[in-house]
Amino acid sequence: MRTTRTTTVCAAAALAAAALTLTACGSDSGDDGAKPAVEISGGSTKPGVVLDTPKEKPDLVLTDTEGEEYDFVAETAGKPTLLFFGYTNCPDVCPTTMSDIAIAKQKLPRAEQAKLQVVMVSTDPERDTPKRMGKWLDAQDEDFIGLTGDFAAVKDAARSVGVHLEKPVEEKDGSITVSHGAEVLAYSPKDDKAHVLYLAGVTADQYAKDMPKLVKGQNP
Secondary structure (H helix, E strand, C coil): CCCEEEEEEEEEEEEECCEEEEEEECCCCCCCCCCCCEEEECCCCCCEEEEEEEEECCCCEEEECCCCEEEHHHHCCCCCEEEEEECCCCCCHHHHHHHHHHHHHCCCCHHHHHHCEEEEEECCCCCCCHHHHHHHHHCCCCCCEEEECCHHHHHHHHHHCCCCECCCEECCCCCEEEEEECCEEEECCCCCEEEEEECCCCCHHHHHHHHHHHHCCCCC
């Protein structure tokens, strides 16, 4: 059985005079042309970083866990949406992130839970079949949406929102190395733009505190 090695490209803060810019960091980050995930003025101690320039939704059409075509822009239009790029064989960041979001979501009133769209796009589509993604996500929350498909399309979509990805690499020992950003983008139902970005390490309680505002299209 092949094992998986994960390189999580985290977003690291560097405070300089009047501006704070979060850029990709990691032992295998490379440069795929993606702009920094976050550009904000001044410092912030909040778990959710409010973006100076809101990000458009990526034009992404993939396959969902039912094997059906899913147009991300069309399907999530007018809905509060959390977008995360990850994969099911991830040993740490991905399951933790999705679990924390699931726990936080359960604290919302049922009507608001129904409105919130949580979408995970696979960074390892060769192994993440719709069936596998469906089973993995159902263990977190049965309403979570999993998308898989062409890696080039996924990478382009991630680059458009400042998230770094690299194509999975099979090592000599048979293990698979998957490098991906750990950001979660929160899109407002008011204008379908991401106004808030969450980095790795945000807890379920922190997500839960922000979610009531996110669902209403407000910044935390």
